[in-house]
Amino acid sequence: MSTPQLVVHRDKELMAQAAAARLITKIVDAQASRGSASVVLTGGRNGNGLLAALAAAPARDAIDWGRLDLWWGDERFLPEGDPERNHTQAREALLDAVPLDPKRVHPMPASDGPYGTDVEAAAEAYAAELARAAGPENHSAAPTFDVLMLGVGPDTHVASLFPEMPAVRETERTVVGVHGAPKPPPTRVSLTLPAIRSAREVWLLAAGEDKAQAVAIALSGAGEIQAPAAGAHGRSRTLWLLDRTAAAQLPRSLYPPASP
Numbered sequence: 001m002s003t004p005q006l007v008v009h010r011d012k013e014l015m016a017q018a019a020a021a022r023l024i025t026k027i028v029d030a031q032a033s034r035g036s037a038s039v040v041l042t043g044g045r046n047g048n049g050l051l052a053a054l055a056a057a058p059a060r061d062a063i064d065w066g067r068l069d070l071w072w073g074d075e076r077f078l079p080e081g082d083p084e085r086n087h088t089q090a091r092e093a094l095l096d097a098v099p100l101d102p103k104r105v106h107p108m109p110a111s112d113g114p115y116g117t118d119v120e121a122a123a124e125a126y127a128a129e130l131a132r133a134a135g136p137e138n139h140s141a142a143p144t145f146d147v148l149m150l151g152v153g154p155d156t157h158v159a160s161l162f163p164e165m166p167a168v169r170e171t172e173r174t175v176v177g178v179h180g181a182p183k184p185p186p187t188r189v190s191l192t193l194p195a196i197r198s199a200r201e202v203w204l205l206a207a208g209e210d211k212a213q214a215v216a217i218a219l220s221g222a223g224e225i226q227a228p229a230a231g232a233h234g235r236s237r238t239l240w241l242l243d244r245t246a247a248a249q250l251p252r253s254l255y256p257p258a259s260p
């Protein structure tokens with residue numbers, strides 16, 4: 001398990017731009033060394049802010065978009081094209097503007113898709129898609145994603161793993177259906193903590209005053225059932241990308257030395 005590293009930026013705009021630059025470099029490096037890259041996207045304000053910053057970055061053309069696999073950490077279980085779906089928001093922020101290979105884009109199923117409103121079947125289907133992509137050499141039910149991004153909710157939720165709910169307690173499956181989420185919509189599909197931990201790097205994004213308490217709790221030794229963000233780790237790196245307001249309640253001992 002990698003120890004969390006923290007980077008604090010002046011504000012959310014700079015955080016989004018710096019994270020986008022960091023992601024471009026990661027993808028380009030992974031494509032250079034392994035031929036392709038795989039990234040797990042997050043929904044929410046900070047995740048979409050990063051995608052919009054990436055769309056505006058001239059260096060985005062350094063990415064070979066046709067050799068990039070995109071997955072999602074969670075999805076709001078709504079009809080295809082619903083403006084609240086994380087997939088729809090990612091398309092608007094970036095995906096529709098770049099030449100991705102559609103076969104390498106892996107949105108989670110919609111509630112009017114092949115599984116209808118059966119969220120458990122939708123979760124099982126996504127788990128099967130992950131397992132196929134993992135291949136036998138991975139010895140895992142999920143691929144070793146290069147970067148997996150997670151927005152941190154004000155209640156410390158990541159993906160659709162909310163405090164104390166059954167999904168955050170899952171230890172076997174890689175994907176689960178979520179019922180009764182405290183944040184609308186109540187029905188969701190989510191990667192589990194074991195799937196999240198199969199990534200090489202996990203990046204947690206939090207900007208804004210409303211995230212300050214969650215960041216402080218998750219980084220101060222809370223358990224993952226009470227604070228799901230505390231259980232999100234990458235195999236080789238766990239990176240918290242924050243802005244000053246989100247870092248404001250961190251104990252001084254955790255605050256990185258060279259921060260503004």
Ligand SMILES: O=C1O[C@H](COP(=O)(O)O)[C@@H](O)[C@H](O)[C@H]1O
Binds near residue numbers: 042074
């Ligand atoms: O509903 C969700 O919320 C979280 C956090 O969103 P934010 O707007 O508070 O940053 C997000 O990471 C997750 O993907 C999404 O489904």
